[in-house]
Amino acid sequence: MIDLRSDTVTLPTAAMRQAMMMAEVGDDVYGEDPTVRRLEERAAAFLGKEAALFVPSGTMGNQIAIACHTRPGQEVIVEADSHIYNVELATMARFSGVQPRVLVGERGIFTAHQVSSAIRPDIYYLAPTGLVCLENTHNGAGGRIWPLAGAREILDLAHGRGIPVHLDGARVFNAAVATGIPARELVAGFDSVMFCLSKGLGCPVGSILCGPREFIAEARRARKALGGGMRQAGILAAAGLYALDHHVDRLAEDQAHARLLAAGLSEIEGLSVWPPETNIVIFEIERGPDAATLCRGLAARGVLASPAGAGTSPRRVRMVTHLGVSRPDIERTLDLVARELGTAAA
Numbered sequence: 001m002i003d004l005r006s007d008t009v010t011l012p013t014a015a016m017r018q019a020m021m022m023a024e025v026g027d028d029v030y031g032e033d034p035t036v037r038r039l040e041e042r043a044a045a046f047l048g049k050e051a052a053l054f055v056p057s058g059t060m061g062n063q064i065a066i067a068c069h070t071r072p073g074q075e076v077i078v079e080a081d082s083h084i085y086n087v088e089l090a091t092m093a094r095f096s097g098v099q100p101r102v103l104v105g106e107r108g109i110f111t112a113h114q115v116s117s118a119i120r121p122d123i124y125y126l127a128p129t130g131l132v133c134l135e136n137t138h139n140g141a142g143g144r145i146w147p148l149a150g151a152r153e154i155l156d157l158a159h160g161r162g163i164p165v166h167l168d169g170a171r172v173f174n175a176a177v178a179t180g181i182p183a184r185e186l187v188a189g190f191d192s193v194m195f196c197l198s199k200g201l202g203c204p205v206g207s208i209l210c211g212p213r214e215f216i217a218e219a220r221r222a223r224k225a226l227g228g229g230m231r232q233a234g235i236l237a238a239a240g241l242y243a244l245d246h247h248v249d250r251l252a253e254d255q256a257h258a259r260l261l262a263a264g265l266s267e268i269e270g271l272s273v274w275p276p277e278t279n280i281v282i283f284e285i286e287r288g289p290d291a292a293t294l295c296r297g298l299a300a301r302g303v304l305a306s307p308a309g310a311g312t313s314p315r316r317v318r319m320v321t322h323l324g325v326s327r328p329d330i331e332r333t334l335d336l337v338a339r340e341l342g343t344a345a346a
């Protein structure tokens with residue numbers, strides 16, 4: 001099987017498993033796991049933040065950030081196709097008592113001007129804006145990179161109004177590798193940043209939340225409240241340390257594969273392909289079966305892809321490249337998509 005559904009399907013390599021096996025561990029709820037501490041220190045230093053917290057998932061990292069930045073009764077500015085708004089089960093309402101204020105970006109990216117119009121004026125019957133969230137890369141928009149200049153304008157604007165800004169940086173290292181801008185520069189100025197170890201970085205489990213020291217101390221309490229306190233988690237943290245050493249630069253390979261895939265798909269009749277900026281390729285089937293039917297047909301031929309568009313765009317398909325996908329896999333995928341659509345391979 002060639003599995004292009006997501007970069008979450010990556011399996012730990014033999015060397016990563018070796019690092020996990022050898023990890024020195026302790027009870028992290030007591031603050032006694034040396035490998036978790038090393039990962040948290042390493043991740044914070046890597047992103048130029050004061051402190052970091054190892055969390056079980058990206059969703060938990062985002063939601064802890066929202067809980068720690070806001071008070072119940074506030075609004076959180078999010079993009080319409082963002083992960084936080086679409087696929088985190090309204091957790092900001094359940095856990096933090098806040099409501100989303102949704103902005104529709106241009107293919108996922110909103111402007112400082114839009115944020116400025118969405119920030120509530122200080123009138124007693126309006127819900128105050130408590131937080132702004134950006135997503136880099138933007139998953140629903142096909143792995144788009146949030147332009148740095150635009151992000152900085154939003155940071156300046158929000159901070160000028162006393163509002164913190166959180167970055168859902170699940171794939172921020174993909175953005176760093178694609179642009180050549182170090183991740184620490186891409187996240188500079190954000191009040192908190194979450195990134196996933198369990199996606200393109202190839203770890204089995206885990207994400208990191210970074211921010212100021214007191215913020216992370218509060219985040220540690222919120223993590224425990226959510227049931228995210230883990231014991232001998234150093235076994236998982238060892239995979240994270242290994243990934244930060246060995247799996248960041250290689251994301252360039254995944255991105256080259258995504259470009260190859262997109263170029264090949266765009267030569268197939270009836271497909272309209274979004275130009276990929278990182279490791280996510282999205283295409284619309286303009287003529288032919290709907291996305292679910294195409295994905296079922298491809299699965300029978302040995303290629304897994306996902307219908308995309310969170311249920312609202314039934315002709316949209318997503319393919320994600322990662323460390324388990326080789327160049328021959330891409331070539332084979334192109335051949336099978338062309339066959340499945342009954343057109344000649346280009």
Ligand SMILES: *Cc1c(COP(=O)(O)O)cnc(C)c1O
Pocket residue numbers: 056057058059060062083084135137138139168170171196198207
């Ligand atoms: C995957 C993802 C998350 C959540 O990560 P999980 O570990 O699956 O909870 C958050 N934001 C974005 C943009 C993602 O792609």
